Amino acid sequence: xxxxxxxxxxxxxxxxxxxxxxxxxxxxxxxxxxxxxxxxxxxxxxxxxxxxxxxxxxxxxxxxxxxxxxxxxxxxxxxxxxxxxxxxxxxxxxxxxxxxxxxxxxxxxxxxxxxxxxxxxxxxxxxxxxxxxxxxxxxxxxxxxxxxxxxxxxxxxxxxxxxxxxxxxxxxxxxxxxxxxxxxxxxxxxxxxxxxxxxxxxxxxxxxxxxxxxxxxxxxxxxxxxxxxxxxxxxxxxxxxxxxxxxxxxxxxxxxxxxxxxxxxxxxxxxx
Ligand code: SF4
Ligand code: MG
Numbered sequence: 001x002x003x004x005x006x007x008x009x010x011x012x013x014x015x016x017x018x019x020x021x022x023x024x025x026x027x028x029x030x031x032x033x034x035x036x037x038x039x040x041x042x043x044x045x046x047x048x049x050x051x052x053x054x055x056x057x058x059x060x061x062x063x064x065x066x067x068x069x070x071x072x073x074x075x076x077x078x079x080x081x082x083x084x085x086x087x088x089x090x091x092x093x094x095x096x097x098x099x100x101x102x103x104x105x106x107x108x109x110x111x112x113x114x115x116x117x118x119x120x121x122x123x124x125x126x127x128x129x130x131x132x133x134x135x136x137x138x139x140x141x142x143x144x145x146x147x148x149x150x151x152x153x154x155x156x157x158x159x160x161x162x163x164x165x166x167x168x169x170x171x172x173x174x175x176x177x178x179x180x181x182x183x184x185x186x187x188x189x190x191x192x193x194x195x196x197x198x199x200x201x202x203x204x205x206x207x208x209x210x211x212x213x214x215x216x217x218x219x220x221x222x223x224x225x226x227x228x229x230x231x232x233x234x235x236x237x238x239x240x241x242x243x244x245x246x247x248x249x250x251x252x253x254x255x256x257x258x259x260x261x262x263x264x265x266x267x268x269x270x271x272x
Pocket of ligand 2: 117
């Protein structure tokens with residue numbers, strides 16, 4: 001299998017140079033690396049520009065309801081634990097309409113990989129502010145929506161007890177490929193926050209600024225240390241890499257253990 005073998009016959013209708021092309025490429029590269037058979041691959045999305053991604057992938061695909069990709073994928077994985085199940089979407093779909101599902105997905109810890117392309121704007125519905133829109137960007141563009149401090153998705157997932165939290169940038173493909181690969185390999189719920197540009201509703205200077213606020217974590221970063229992970233998730237700059245990776249079986253920061261045997265499917269122990 002080559003990356004192009006994981007592409008469907010549909011041609012993407014995204015704007016030229018949309019960050020979603022990078023995410024599609026990195027996912028197909030990671031699947032190639034892992035030699036995942038397409039008949040054992042399921043991709044579920046909600047609604048939005050990024051949510052078109054399953055349709056462009058050679059997999060069992062479900063472009064579902066706005067914000068509801070995680071519960072649908074959870075049901076799929078519980079019924080068919082042999083399927084590698086990827087969930088994809090954007091920041092509006094995941095962090096606004098779908099926000100409530102994230103905590104439960106992390107808590108249930110079913111073996112899903114949730115990849116969110118975050119361009120800080122609603123693309124499909126034409127440029128409203130999303131929960132991750134930075135205030136100065138919103139004010140500069142006059143986007144619809146409240147002037148509120150942006151959500152920090154990595155902090156949110158850490159606080160939810162997610163055992164694998166990573167971040168990449170759609171403009172750094174070799175790095176994103178490795179991050180997504182490691183997330184798919186993780187035998188429980190994993191989350192990848194992907195920063196990306198929207199060429200239609202972001203000014204190039206803004207996308208450029210976000211890109212230059214990224215720092216790739218050093219190879220020896222202690223990503224098994226929750227405190228170090230929380231420090232890396234804070235602040236104005238964006239740490240890229242596997243920020244937190246808890247070994248299955250280790251207690252969560254609140255002291256609870258996630259993977260007792262009798263909760264095998266729910267806790268993500270059954271690895272396809
Ligand atoms: Fe991509 Fe933005 Fe165009 Fe949507 S509107 S396809 S997010 S560039
Ligand atoms: Mg968006």
